[in-house]
Amino acid sequence: MSNYTDxxxxxxxALDRYDPVLGFEVHVELNTKxxxxxxxxxxxxxxxxxxxxxxxxxxxGVLPVVNKTAVEYxxxxxxxxxxxxxxxxxxxRKNYFYxxxxxxxxxxxxxxxxAYDGYLDIELEDGEVFxxxxxxxxxxxxxxxxxxxxxxxxxxxGADYSLVDYNRAGVxxxxxxxxxxxxxxxxxxxxxxxxxxxxREIVKNLGVSDAKMERxxxxxxxxxxxxxxxxxxxxxxxxxxxxxxxxxxxxAVRFEIERHAAVLDSGAKIVQETRxxxxxxxxxxxxxxKSDADDYRYFPEPDLxxxxxxxxxxxxxxGRLPEPPAERRKRLxxxxxxADKEFRDVVNAGVLDEIExxxxxxxxxxxxxxxxxxxxxxLAKAADKDISDLGVTPATIVELNSLIEGKKIxxxxxxxxLEYVIDGExxxxxxxxxxxxxxxxxxxALGKAVDDAMAAMPDVVEKIKGGKMQAIGALMGPVMKATxxxxxxxxxxxxxxxxxxx
Amino acid sequence: MSAISREDVVHLAHLAHIEMSDAELDKMTxxxxxxxxxxxxxxxxxxxxxxxxxHPIPLTNVLREDTVGQTLSIDEVLLNAPxxxxxxxxxxxxxxxx
Numbered sequence: 301m302s303n304y305t306d307x308x309x310x311x312x313x314a315l316d317r318y319d320p321v322l323g324f325e326v327h328v329e330l331n332t333k334x335x336x337x338x339x340x341x342x343x344x345x346x347x348x349x350x351x352x353x354x355x356x357x358x359x360x361g362v363l364p365v366v367n368k369t370a371v372e373y374x375x376x377x378x379x380x381x382x383x384x385x386x387x388x389x390x391x392x393r394k395n396y397f398y399x400x401x402x403x404x405x406x407x408x409x410x411x412x413x414x415a416y417d418g419y420l421d422i423e424l425e426d427g428e429v430f431x432x433x434x435x436x437x438x439x440x441x442x443x444x445x446x447x448x449x450x451x452x453x454x455x456x457x458g459a460d461y462s463l464v465d466y467n468r469a470g471v472x473x474x475x476x477x478x479x480x481x482x483x484x485x486x487x488x489x490x491x492x493x494x495x496x497x498x499x500r501e502i503v504k505n506l507g508v509s510d511a512k513m514e515r516x517x518x519x520x521x522x523x524x525x526x527x528x529x530x531x532x533x534x535x536x537x538x539x540x541x542x543x544x545x546x547x548x549x550x551x552a553v554r555f556e557i558e559r560h561a562a563v564l565d566s567g568a569k570i571v572q573e574t575r576x577x578x579x580x581x582x583x584x585x586x587x588x589x590k591s592d593a594d595d596y597r598y599f600p601e602p603d604l605x606x607x608x609x610x611x612x613x614x615x616x617x618x619g620r621l622p623e624p625p626a627e628r629r630k631r632l633x634x635x636x637x638x639a640d641k642e643f644r645d646v647v648n649a650g651v652l653d654e655i656e657x658x659x660x661x662x663x664x665x666x667x668x669x670x671x672x673x674x675x676x677x678x679l680a681k682a683a684d685k686d687i688s689d690l691g692v693t694p695a696t697i698v699e700l701n702s703l704i705e706g707k708k709i710x711x712x713x714x715x716x717x718l719e720y721v722i723d724g725e726x727x728x729x730x731x732x733x734x735x736x737x738x739x740x741x742x743x744x745a746l747g748k749a750v751d752d753a754m755a756a757m758p759d760v761v762e763k764i765k766g767g768k769m770q771a772i773g774a775l776m777g778p779v780m781k782a783t784x785x786x787x788x789x790x791x792x793x794x795x796x797x798x799x800x801x802x
Numbered sequence: 803m804s805a806i807s808r809e810d811v812v813h814l815a816h817l818a819h820i821e822m823s824d825a826e827l828d829k830m831t832x833x834x835x836x837x838x839x840x841x842x843x844x845x846x847x848x849x850x851x852x853x854x855x856x857h858p859i860p861l862t863n864v865l866r867e868d869t870v871g872q873t874l875s876i877d878e879v880l881l882n883a884p885x886x887x888x889x890x891x892x893x894x895x896x897x898x899x900x
Contacts, residue, residue, distance in 0.1 A: 332868050339871030348889045349879045353871070357879065369868035390856070397819055399893040448895065449887075463890035466879075595817055600856030608862040 306583070307562035311554060312486065314526070314561030320488040321534050322481040322553065323523035324495060328474045328503050329442060330373045331510050331517075335470035336441045337364030337407060337604075342472070344515055348465040356470045358403030363603055366391075370472035371414070371607060373508035374439045375617050377474050378415025380502050380624065381434045388608050389414045391439070391601040399464050400443035408475075410598040413438035414607070420502075422494045423626060430491055433479040442471040480534060488524075488557065493550035496520050500546075501625045519544050524556040526564060535560070536570040540584050543577045551582045559584070632656060636665035649677060651687055658694035663701055671697045675715050679722060690722050699728045707788060708738050739788045743795065749782040750775065750795050765800055772796050805842070806835040 335342050338355035355362045378385050392410035418434035445468050450460025476499060484491045500518045504511035511517050525537035538560070543552045556575070563570055574587035623631075632652065633643045636659070646652060651672040658668035672687070680687045700717060703709045709717065709732055720731045732738055753775045754761050763771040772793055779787050808831045815822045822830065876889050885892040 334868050334870050339866065339869060340873050341870050347876075349876055349891075350873065352874055352879050354874065357874075359882075365864065365866045367868050368865035371865065388862075395817075398896065399891070446893075447890070450895075459895040461895050462893050463887055464893055465890050595813075597817060602856065605857055605859070605861040605864050607865075 306559050307566070308555075308558040309561035309565060311558055314557055315486045315488075318526035318528055318535075318557075318561055318564065319482065319531075320484060320553075320557050321525045321527060321537070322478075322484060322488055322492060323537070324476075324478045324481075324492070325521040325523075325539075326476045326496060326499050327442075327519045327521075328377065328476065328499070328509050328511075329517045330370055330472040330474065330508055332367055332369045332373065332472055334367055336367055336370050336439070336472040338470055340470065343467070344510075346467055348463075349467060351467040352469075356402075356466055358401070364407065364601075366604060366607070367472060370439065372617055373472070373506070374414050374437065374474050375609065375614065376506050376508055376621065377476070377503060378418065378437050379614070379618055379621055380506055381415065381418040381420055381437060381476065383415035383418030383434055383437060385609055385614050386412055386414050386416065388412070388606050390606040391604045392598045393601050394440075394596045394598055396596060398443075399462065400446055401469060402444070402466065406440060406443065407601055407604070408440035408598075409438035414609075420495070420498055421626070422491060422498050424487060424490055424494055428487075430481075430484060430487075430494075432481055432491075432495055435477045435479045437474050437476045440473050440475060442468050442473050444469040489550045489554040492522060492553040493546050496549050497546050498626075505622055505625050507622075513544055513546070516544065520549050522549060522552050522556075524553055524560065525570070526557065526560045528564075535564070536572050538570060538573055538575050538584075540575040540577050541587065545579075548577060548579055552577050552584060555582060555584055628652075636669070638665070638669065642669065646673060649673060649687070651677075654687065654694060658697050661694040661698045663694075663698050667701050668694075668697065671700070675718055679719065683722075691724070692718070692722060696721055696728060703728055703732060708732060709786075710739055710788065713737050713739065713786065737786060739786050743791075745783065746779070746787060746791060746795055747799075749779045749787065750792060750799065752782065753778040754796070754799070761800070764796065764802075804831075804835045805838040806831055810834075 330342075332342050334340060335351075335356065338353045340353045340356055341351045343351055355364050375385055389409060389412040391407050393405040394408045394410070395405045397404055413436040415437040416435065418437070420432050420434060422430045422432055424430070444464050444466040446462045446464055448459035448462050478495075481491070481495075496518070500511050500513065503509040503518070509517050513519075520543045522540045522543050523537045524540070525535040527533065527535045538556060540552045540556060543549045560570055571586075571589055573589045575584035576587050577584055629643075629647065629652070632655075636643070636655070638646065646655060646669060649672070654672050655665070655668045658672070659665050676687060676690065676692055680690050683690070696718070700714050703717075704711060704714050713732075714728075717728050717731050717737060720726075720735070721728060725731050726734070756778060757774065760771050760774045775796060776787075776789060776792060779792050808827055811822075811827050811831045811834060815827070880886045880889070880891070883891045
């Protein structure tokens with residue numbers, strides 16, 4: 301357990317004296333159909349050890365073969381990160397002994413990553429932009445999954461044994477490594493979160509990863525060091541491993557800054573080590589120091605020949621790049637004419653695609669926003685579902701809206717119809733037809749309902765005659781009741797006035 | 803001067819998880835040194851403008867399409883496992899890992 305006794309220095313105080321330097325290693329699991337070097341399925345959540353071939357088990361005599369799609373996805377990531385793509389690159393063995401790899405090495409890239417020297421412009425909430433330089437993005441394979449059994453805490457400390465599932469072993473990974481990031485100052489934790497969010501968004505937008513952090517599709521190791529304000533050399537860094545939510549990235553960087561400052565203030569030295577992140581206490585604890593175990597004895601993978609990229613291949617892939625997420629947001633905000641807060645809410649609700657498609661299907665941006673941020677969001681919340689899982693399509697919204705504009709139904713009925721759509725009763729028009737929900741605006745039926753209401757409330761009629769027009773509201777209840785809520789309120793008002801000669 | 807010291811061999815043996823006796827360490831120090839010396843003779847003929855090579859055959863881009871193939875049955879997967887539990891490999895707890 302995290303037995304946490306570290307001294308901390310107040311965050312603002314720490315940054316009055318020290319400048320933070322950050323660095324990130326983000327691992328992205330690709331969503332190819334098969335693994336990096338074998339044709340086993342790349343799938344999440346299957347029964348243990350069912351997506352395994354002899355290659356994944358590292359059995360004697362097996363030969364890995366590189367997945368072409370994984371290489372192309374890696375190049376796409378490199379291009380989206382504004383990287384150079386290597387003309388020639390190869391794979392290397394990273395040797396270590398741990399049961400998460402049955403081969404006793406991870407196949408990775410060492411001296412010649414497929415992509416290098418890129419950058420990403422990160423926009424913080426207030427619009428300030430930081431450029432994060434990308435050192436490299438290289439291809440490698442994921443490891444198997446260990447579950448530690450026995451002991452009291454479910455953690456590795458005190459475990460009696462571990463169970464290994466190799467379904468994840470060999471899943472294609474791209475590791476994205478930044479250059480040291482300086483100059484973020486007090487915004488370091490915010491930048492850390494925004495950077496990981498931006499990488500996640502890019503790989504999701506490219507369609508090369510499912511990009512679900514909760515499933516480990518995107519995982520972050522965060523490096524932090526502090527240097528005194530007047531220093532010209534970086535301090536010793538620590539690497540906090542497996543910080544796997546956006547919020548955790550922000551908190552982990554903040555915590556390490558506060559902890560480093562206290563260590564440095566006391567005159568002690570930071571030990572270069574890995575740190576473990578504890579979500580429950582939002583603290584880190586010491587992992588292991590840099591040691592012999594980091595001597596991975598990389599050497600070129602003899603079973604895999606080099607990969608050569610041609611200009612034609614790279615340009616063909618560049619042609620597949622979608623509009624970058626940040627540029628797309630800027631464009632949509634301008635096109636839709638939303639206020640800053642309106643747009644931010646739409647982004648946070650994750651309905652950018654839905655609104656874009658609804659607008660493309662013919663609704664105005666205002667109507668699209670009203671539905672997706674209003675009634676649909678409310679129904680999703682009530683059903684405890686994602687908006688995208690409700691089964692509401694942009695076409696549904698366009699159809700509902702045209703029913704309202706054509707005065708066939710009113711807003712209130714439209715919201716009911718939407719619920720029936722979600723229940724799978726059909727399209728809005730079908731539902732209005734089947735359930736006879738069309739607004740009653742034929743004067744015969746309405747006239748009768750108005751006559752009945754007026755007869756039942758002579759005092760109200762007197763008030764209206766006396767000029768109290770708001771008294772018409774009192775007639776609305778009985779009229780709506782008689783028409784099962786489907787009366788067109790505007791028309792009722794007109795009929796009352798006509799009948800009274802007003 | 804030898805390229806490989808006894809300390810180098812101790813270190814390598816440790817990294818490779820190979821237990822070696824004093825006599826074996828002595829013997830291996832001499833043998834590895836001879837091997838490294840032999841390899842070094844390559845640099846006598848290969849000048850710095852000759853790129854290092856790791857593959858003798860000039861092949862590149864041996865790639866496969868992203869199509870799912872045959873996987874092993876769970877019995878086959880666990881056939882060589884010293885121990886297993888719930889269709890997973892059972893291994894001793896290892897404390898210094900991550």
